[in-house]
Amino acid sequence: MDIILALITALLIITGAVFTFAAAVGLNRLPDLYARMHAASKAGTVGSALMLIAVGIHAADLAILARSFAGFLFFVLTAPVSAHLLAKAAHESGYPLSDISVQDEMRRRQEQV
Amino acid sequence: MTAQAITQSAVHFGLVVLSVAFLLTVWRVIRGPTLPDRVIALDMLVGIVMGFIALIAIRTGYTLYIDIAISLGLVGFLATVALARFILSRKRREGEDGSPPEPLPERPDATVEQPATPESIPVASEAPEPVPAGTATPVAAPAATARPSPSKSEVTKASAAKVKIAKAKARGKAAGADQTASASAAAAAPAKPKPPRKPAAKPAAKPAAKKETP
Numbered sequence: 611m612d613i614i615l616a617l618i619t620a621l622l623i624i625t626g627a628v629f630t631f632a633a634a635v636g637l638n639r640l641p642d643l644y645a646r647m648h649a650a651s652k653a654g655t656v657g658s659a660l661m662l663i664a665v666g667i668h669a670a671d672l673a674i675l676a677r678s679f680a681g682f683l684f685f686v687l688t689a690p691v692s693a694h695l696l697a698k699a700a701h702e703s704g705y706p707l708s709d710i711s712v713q714d715e716m717r718r719r720q721e722q723v
Numbered sequence: 724m725t726a727q728a729i730t731q732s733a734v735h736f737g738l739v740v741l742s743v744a745f746l747l748t749v750w751r752v753i754r755g756p757t758l759p760d761r762v763i764a765l766d767m768l769v770g771i772v773m774g775f776i777a778l779i780a781i782r783t784g785y786t787l788y789i790d791i792a793i794s795l796g797l798v799g800f801l802a803t804v805a806l807a808r809f810i811l812s813r814k815r816r817e818g819e820d821g822s823p824p825e826p827l828p829e830r831p832d833a834t835v836e837q838p839a840t841p842e843s844i845p846v847a848s849e850a851p852e853p854v855p856a857g858t859a860t861p862v863a864a865p866a867a868t869a870r871p872s873p874s875k876s877e878v879t880k881a882s883a884a885k886v887k888i889a890k891a892k893a894r895g896k897a898a899g900a901d902q903t904a905s906a907s908a909a910a911a912a913p914a915k916p917k918p919p920r921k922p923a924a925k926p927a928a929k930p931a932a933k934k935e936t937p
Contacts, residue, residue, distance in 0.1 A: 616726035620733030623778065627740035630774055634744035637751045637767060643759050646751075650767040658770040661737070661777035665789055668730060674786045681793040685773070688796065692766060692803035699811035700759040 615670060622664035630657030642708035643700055651693035659685050734782045741778065745771050758813075762806045769799030 636649025659682045666678030701716050748771060751764040773792045780788035 612726035613729070616729040619781065620729050623733040623737040623781070626774060627737040627744075630771055631740050631744045631747075633767060634747035634751075634771075637764060638747050643757060643763065646760060647763050650763050650770075654767045654770040658774040658777070661774040662789065662792060665777045665780045665786065668781050669786045671786070674789065677786075677789050677793075681789055681796065684793060685770075685796045688800040689766075689770075692800050692807065693763070695804055695807040696759060696762060696766075696810070699807040700757075703810055703813060704815040705757055705759055 615667060619664045619668040622660050622667065626657045626660030626664065628657075629653050629660065633657060641710060643705055644697055644707060644711075647693050647697055651689050655686060655689040730781060734778050737774070737778050741771055741774050745775075757815075759810055762803065762810065765806075766799060766803045769795060769802075 630653070633649050633653035636653060637646050640646045640649055662678045662681045662685070666675035669675065669678075707714055745768070748764050748767050752761050752768070755761045755764055773796055776788050776792040776795065780786055780792075
């Protein structure tokens with residue numbers, strides 16, 4: 611039983627670390643702000659959320675598991691909100707998309723208004 | 724291999740990978756050509772540090788660290804939202820990321836013209852000063868007020884429509900300015916010399932109303 615819990619914990623930790631690393635690589639490699647945001651706010655969030663769950667499972671205590679799930683839910687709920695706000699603010703204040711972007715629907719909407 | 728060893732080796736692996744990710748993200752914070760890049764990298768740093776805290780919690784067995792991670796996530800969220808509002812209010816600086824400036828997809832009535840108003844107010848208050856006789860005001864006032872608006876829209880972001888709007892604004896302002904100018908010039912003749920630093924709109928409008936009643 612201990613072994614199984616440890617294996618699950620190890621799997622969650624390793625998966626989370628790899629996700630976070632992928633997010634960091636994406637943050638450095640992607641061409642513009644909006645693509646970087648796409649890497650950071652999705653892969654980065656999943657990475658740390660998986661590690662939080664790993665703590666809860668490793669402790670094998672319902673109270674701690676509930677707390678770690680609360681942290682997981684909070685983080686997963688707030689990360690898209692902040693990323694969306696930041697992207698909207700950046701787009702509205704005129705930070706351009708990279709040259710290889712194929713479509714900017716926000717610009718068309720702003721021109722219509 | 725015991726359960727303890729499995730967990731500890733996974734934690735070590737995670738710590739190493741997270742350190743590399745942390746350094747990569749710090750590199751983006753340092754380099755990131757624009758302000759939103761840095762903000763998004765800082766947001767990501769908060770997530771990585773939450774992962775660090777979780778790994779330390781597993782390693783040491785102090786599950787109280789989870790609460791620290793939750794509160795850190797709260798602070799990071801609030802900081803990102805506040806910085807997003809700041810970016811929204813700041814507007815983009817030209818050449819901030821080293822790229823050539825280009826026309827922006829802004830609405831023509833956006834805040835670009837807003838700075839023109841506080842600049843044209845002192846101009847309107849200056850207008851009556853060189854004209855004690857009150858004859859040359861209709862010529863002088865439009866010239867004086869129309870000058871700052873193209874220089875204010877400056878840079879390349881002024882599209883033709885925007886310039887037209889700015890000119891229309893300046894013309895309307897000039898009309899108002901020369902009306903207030905003649906009024907205040909007439910008011911300044913009998914009364915004490917008008918204080919030049921006062922905001923033009925209110926004090927100029929008041930003497931005008933006073934002058935018309937008699």
